[in-house]
Amino acid sequence: MAAKRRFQTIKGMHDLVDKAPAFAFVEEKAREVFSLFGYREVRTPVVEETELFVRGVGEGSEVVGKQMYSFDDKKGRSLTLRPEGTAPIARAYLQNNWASGPQPVKVFYMGPYFRYERPQEGRYRQFHQIGAELIGDPGPYSDVELLVMLLRFLEELGFEDLEVGLNSVGDVDCRERYSERLREFLEPYRDELGADSRRRLETNPLRILDTKTPRERELLEGAPRLRDVLGGPARDHFQVVRDELEQFGVDFEIDDRLVRGLDYYTRTVFEITSADLGAQNAILGGGRYDGLIAELGGPSVPGIGFAIGQDRLVDLVLKIPGASARLNAEAHRRQPVCVVPIGSSYRGHGMVLAQELRAAGVPAICEFDSLRPLKARLKQAARHRCRWIVLFGEDELVAGTVVLRDFTNSTQETISRDGFAATVKARISA
Template sequence: MAKRHAAPKGTRDLLPPETAVWARVESIARRVFGLYGYREIRTPIFEETELFQRGVGEATDIVGKEMYSFVDKGGRNLTLRPESTAAVCRAYVEHGMQQLPQPVRLFYIGPQFRYERPQKGRYRQFHQIGAELLGGKGAESDVEILLMLVAFLRELGFADLRVLVNTVGDAESRAAFRGKLVEYLAPRKDQLGEESARRLVTNPLRILDSKSPEEQALLAGAPKLEESLTARSREHFARVLSSMEASAVPFRIEPRLVRGLDYYTNTVFEITSEGLGAQNAICGGGAYEGLVDALGGPPTYGVGFAIGEDRLIEVLPPSSPARDVPRPVIVRAVPWGRRLPSFAFEDADASGRFVELLRARGIPALDFEWGDAKRAYAAAEAYGSEWVVLIGEDELSADRQTIERVVLREVRTRHERRLSVAEAMDQLSETGPKALG
């Protein structure tokens, strides 16, 4: 036998029936985002490496050690996208979207790539559903995008969401705070771990969300970011908080929430969920005021989020509407009737015609070759079907060219009825599976 292959490390095949849930989650995302006036953007799956270096930031782990980079045959340095915000901003600039009525509202759905050790909820190819609002005015944009995010998650059936909000201040606030923080930590450098000691130089703010108890104890006495906020940042955050309170979406201020991407300014947020192990964030985002500018566009206010679709589906409530996937009606011609064994292929054709009638009514249906009813039940189980239609000789017309009746059986209750074709059609139209978008 030839060598067998496995999906590359950190990647996986998504198979039915799970893929139907993915399709439903994405279709619900499109619907909800559409309600807020957001439209889909599809950017390339790879970009110039430099885009991410400039956009995401050299100091981030993503750029520093997690990029899938390669050189193509033309000598170009390219990278499989590790996130999509930078690409969306690149497209905004490239296509002159600042000339459209502002703000521009965009969403995207697709795979992302980061070279990391896989674990629960973390893959090298993973999928994000995200949205970006570009050219907005500030706090109200932050709130709009947060409310849309929560609306989407509620549509998916999430009841208890932990929405964490914080501000990291604008560039000026951060520069001031950075100075104070380094001033406090530098003399205490020996109390920091290796990683945090390095960050003291590269990205001191990141030390704040360290999980180490020793470092947290040390940080208890450190200057607070809040105290370094400029009046502008302070006002921005106050407006976000008051709008959020008015919205009736429960949230919590999490002062230690910093986020790992360099481009965030002012508002940052995160939504976490139980049941995901160590990787408990299903969604993160925030505002970025300098990104479009840094990518050669005009100064533009941006805010967005990214949802980890893999994680989202991992913790999807059992009752989620996204689990309402079409389960085909199983139709089978069975060897019942006194004239066996003449009952055969032409009757299987008859079942095929019945299936086409169901499909024409928008009812997903699947037929099997003539044979034992046992197979029909096995198939119903495999497809999660709720209805089985059986057609025996007695259900056919005298010349056996037409189906007059069918036996309609509900799998769950084992209750069955012998109905005319029209009655069965009506019953299935009413309570049967629908071809969902």
């Protein structure tokens, strides 16, 4: 039983290695763009009380029903690895009394989320989201501004021609009214519905709208439409959103079947999908949640937000022509200079040279292992993708010089040991 076991990541969770620079890239862009709109970055814990999601996201939702990573702590309290980001932000709003700060509250966040599902392309048990929330303003201009910000972010990443799917699921009373109508309409066809939809007929008829089975789609052709059932305030709100989005040149398409999977959404909902992603094609989704904070025991405060699937977004970024070349060039620009001391007694000198380079703001590493042949150590420098090599040994010590070699052009020059860091800095930035 003492067999050597090879440890590996938990199913559906991955080491981010090759994609790490692209992850960092989109994170930097998010900080840059969201800050331009006055959003502040916050970080909330990865673990919350299970009850937060049950109440906030909704017991009927798939996410809460069967996808949560829940466990009991040592005192028997049920905790959950967060499956989404909005409920924790709503909790933070209440706990930290953001209501007493400047309004509306604008925050963004990024980090890992967890859902217990069967992994496949674009769907992981640990995945990453970048999200933003605007809490405290009920008006349609907040919806518009949030979407404008979102699209600005995507443009900055290099995306063009992304189309936003848009819909309004109305206020709670509109939804109930509509659910009732839809239920009445579908009841006669009950036997033609799949098991899932039949169950939803009881629990959440709205979700039947985004079915993919052809027969159900056909049935729904003649169904009452959500937009015809919207109450006056919700309808007016949606109309302003649409008009203003057009004013700002936002490309969107009204999608009557767009209803989101999380129970807290009200009025405006939206998502962006991509044909370049495989079966899991949603890049981001979001919407208004005017009842969420009250549902969590707070005052009646409206909010709106979105969550971007960072893993999927990164996959798409890497597919943009030239994007990975740009990322590589950027990485290459930051490659360190490699100091190679020649001869075992020069290792200390190598350390000093590297430190002088770093002090001058030049990234530097040192190939210390002087017992190996010089050629092997230069090979290591090449494998580190270093372009510039600083060589230093007995000859240089005597002459008061160092040798600076350029791997790209296979040239080298001898420069003065005094102030060599400044010379190197000038050469590599030329």
